[in-house]
Amino acid sequence: MANRRISNPALFICDLQEKFRPAIHEFPKVIATTQKMLKASQILNIPVFATTQNRARLGETCPELGLDVPGGVRTVAHEDKTLFSMLTPEVRQAISKFNSPLSCVIVGIESHICVTQTALDLLHDGHKVYILADGVSSCNKEEVPIALARLRGEGAVVTTSESWMYECVGDAGIEEFRQIINVVKEWNQKTKDALQTLCKI
Template identity: 75%
Template sequence: MLKASKILNIPVIATTQNRARLGETCAELNLDTPEGITTLIHADKTLFSMWTPEVREVLSKLFTPLSCVIVGIESHICVTQTTLDLLREGHKVYILADGVSSCNKEEIPVALARLRAEGAVVTTSESWLYECMGDAGIEEFRAIAKLVKDTSGTTNDALQALAKI
């Protein structure tokens, strides 16, 4: 999704949960590196929700309401609390089922069912990407189609893991 955001010029907001105690967001994501993904903000937080004062300030400068795509770990904690906060503020929220996880895999379907009932759209990364593009005639289509093809193995693995829960 980070590579897709770069292709489609979609702003990225990232947070790290309590960097001092838990460490940096994984380096493999290449957040805020010259060859990686530039974020609007990459904030440290202790709140479980990423709807922090710093994030609110940055997002207040964008058009609202926003369509927000959520990926992340601890679907039943940070993903849930962020989604509930965004929904409360009137934003549309998409949760990418193949882009969330939990250290307790049984938590994932419970969190996704709750968030769907609260009004979030639970979908998959590929489905959301094609919905976002809307037309194979756009300039970015070929790059996104290649990215989907190149990552189909890991996407399939994530979806198979979800299907077993």
């Protein structure tokens, strides 16, 4: 990732589980954005960290994300937790194996609880944090803009999946750019849908 605008990128997928599907505002849009980010992570060789919240009660990570299954995306860490923050001891241990600080891009739920506490912990530990406005949500949609405003104030960058992907690439001349363009085209309509439903001011 040398000479790119974002150094040491890492994707954090927070608690995208089956039991949340009917409860979270526009949950399918969050899943679609996460699928796009997973595709980009494979192209750009970006490590993926994922968590579940109380898996025994709230279910496994949604199967369409294809995490840690044959032919899917291998995660650096895919941990169950009772903490609201993703930064369990196991995840912290996995992070410690990478060059620090990381540029952490977060998708998942809920914006005002687990996403917020994950972002605050990462910021406290000296990492750069990006929150994707088209990749996070909560049960009550009104919580989302309040959480994003707080996280901006704490030093996180609130952006969108497409903006982050282009910034991560940084140069149309690099080898992977054509593959990233194909991802952008493939998810074009889903990206529009996510922006229109999750990014209303």
